[in-house]
Amino acid sequence: MNVLDGLDEHQLEAVRTLRGPVAVMAGAGSGKTRVITRRIAHGVDVGAFSPGRVMALTFTSKAAGELRGRLRTLGIEGVSARTFHSAALAQLNYFWPTLTGDALPAIVDNKVRLLAHAADTLRLDPDRATLREVASHIEWRKVRMRTIDQYAREHAGGAVGPLSTAVVVELQRAYEQLKDERRQLDFEDVLLACAGMLESEDRVAAAVHEQYRHFTVDEYQDVSPLQQRLLELWVGDRQDLCVVGDASQTIYSFAGADARFLLEFGHRHPDARVVELPHNYRSSPGILSAANQLMRGRPGSVELVAGDVHRGVGDDLLPMVAEHRDEIAEARAVAASVAERIAAGADPRAIAVLYRAHGQSAELIEALADAGVPTTVLGGTRFFDIPEVRQAIMALRGASVAPLENGFVDTVRDVLRSLGLTDQPPPAGGAVRDAWEARAALLRLAEEAPEGTTLREFTDDVMARARAQDEPALRTVTLATLHAAKGLEWDHVYLTGMAEGLLPIGYATGFEAIDEERRLTYVGITRARRTLSLSWSRGSRGREPSRFLQEIRTCTRDAVPRSAPRGGAWTRRGGD
Structure with a gap:
């Protein structure tokens, strides 16, 4: 297919503008994901981009998976479509052993639990809600690139629940000390460590710049100062940057998002091309x-x-x-x-x-x-974490090793019936109906599978979807x-x-x-x-x-x- 087909004049302008810096101001429902993927595909088609040197950044694993899926549909393989965190973590895993002679520290799996342990060292006993709030303050401090001392000055006289700022500061220090003693990094440390590595190690920065030449950032209105700093280090002194966002959908300021990076893009890059996407293809007039x-x-x-x-x-x-x-x-x-x-x-x-x-x-x-x-x-609860779904996948996987006596869909239906799927749904509301809906969704996936699909291929596909958190839509x-x-x-x-x-x-x-x-x-x-x-x-x-x-x-x-x-x-x- 021609990747330029079906685009309106504004989308076409954005897709054809291959040399950065470019800012796409995408109104709601204006097809921004289509523009991002078509622009990358067009760049590859005309020889302006090499897929392996393109990094497309977004904020959720699901969105990154959607970008990769759409690019595959367009015949483009090899583009690195990742979240900021997964891209930073991949680089840390690659370079850290070389730089330190040791494996990358483990990632904190539960910040609130670690905070509770830190509170114990201070003989504090805050409730879980307060600990969650302190965790949010730690996250805000880090994505805003503030030190603990800066945090203390900015929040002087304040409190988090029953804890004064002075106590919160001491709790943050204890948290950081405990984390270091256990050789752990938290979610925000991954970005901080990657940025620090690129700033201090010229050979690492040179290797990253050699690997990635063209950058696209989706949902750019949601970047934090820390993510913006990391992006600047990845891009270096080059101009091959395309950002896409909608300032009207900035709804994560409480988590550090700063729409000024989008709004002021043209000021930071005087030679930038700014393209608006005003046509909404979703909503009625x-x-x-x-x-x-x-x-x-x-x-x-x-x-x-x-x-x-x-x-x-x-x-x-x-x-x-x-x-x-x-x-x-x-x-x-x-x-x-x-x-x-x-x-x-x-x-x-x-x-x-x-x-x-x-x-x-x-x-x-x-x-x-x-x-x-x-x-x-x-x-x-995520679809693939529902106990009935996990049980069904295991049962289907087991059934796939035996020869099929019935057709593929009939076999899936029989397995699901043995686990509790009925022809008629139970009354709405409650765990029984939720389990029924989950099993029914798996059956619909089987019914929608391409003709000739085997049970083994189906279970492989379902397990791949589970890894990518590509969840089917329940009929709810x-x-x-x-x-x-x-x-x-x-x-x-x-x-x-x-x-x-x-x-x-x-x-x-x-x-x-x-x-x-x-x-x-x-x-x-x-x-x-x-x-x-x-x-x-x-x-x-x-x-x-x-x-x-x-x-x-x-x-x-x-x-x-x-x-x-x-x-x-x-x-x-x-x-x-």
Whole structure:
């Protein structure tokens, strides 16, 4: 195939711009992964890139796996598509023994547990929640490249739970000492150690520069100062750098992400080519109107334009807004609407219910179960870690050594039936239904396998997917926080809890914190392809609708009759 086929004019400009520095400002749903992979493939096709000298960096193993998969589909092998951490760890594993004469220290597998041991040495007994918070402070300090002394000065007079800053500082010192005594590195140390190695060892830097010539960074709005420093060391004094990101989707500032690296790319690289991708190929026009209204005037925001795609009748309707008496009433209304959609033929996998914080999910899970709707909570147990899935894979692996008496799919079905799969699902909700859904997903993988697949080939493929965490989609409705939903999309999205104190969340104070909540809301809105339902409830405390709802009111329509009691706070009807 021609890798330039099917690209719009903006995507084509980005793909054809092979010499860096290049910044691609990719609006939500604008096909940034397509642009990244097509640009690399085009560079290889015309001889500008050698696959083995290309490094494509992203933030999750799943995203890196997707990049590799798409590149393989385009006929490109040998590109190093990795997370920052896996790339740094690979370089440390390669160079460390040569530099030190010893193996690389082990990686800390549980920072909170090690912190608990450090606390014991100080005769402290903080609870687990406090230790988790201290761990977050350690991570923030390191990705911001602060020393413990700098941290102490910046947080003087503060506290983490019951611990004063002075005590937190001593706990951090004890943690670092214990880690050194055990010859361990934590997650952030991997990046720090790699950066230190490249800065201090000229021959290592020269070897890395010889190996990798062309760099692409996905989700560049999420880089931390530490990742930016490491990237600069990898690139060196060359210009072959392409960054892709969306400042409007910066939602990890609390973890050290700094969108200024994207926003100021042109200032740091005066000769940079900056390309915008404004065409959205995901969402209906009404959804895009709300998204644009919410982010209008914000730094780096890309005005989204509906792409040239075919949509069904009515898909351009504005998002609906519904007010409810309390959280239980809101959850029941959402569950009833979801059940109605599924009864009308919607695939449960195409529906998501989103919320700001995990604590909001309990009523929703219960209401959906009562309505007979199966759910999966994103961020829960990974599919391939589910005991029933691991048991099924082992059983299928065992069956693959014997000659097949029935067809491949029938054999898979028989094995899964022996483990508890039934023709009809049990009632929604609970561990029994979850196990049924997991086994049913494995059966669907078998049914979707290419004709002629053997049971051994199927189990090999499933085990490869497990290693890559390439999880199949369960035939369930997805429940997720807004953070967990980033990078995903569904036909029908319910964005719940849109009240002051929930979205924006109550502890978000000051312009920067509120703006991060705005970007979270934008992420939620732009997950929807066809319909978007926004809801909020007054609750016992008499909450008000979210300020973000107020801002996009002209781009929404009410989901209740005009004559219904409104309470005075949400009276404007739009889209009629």
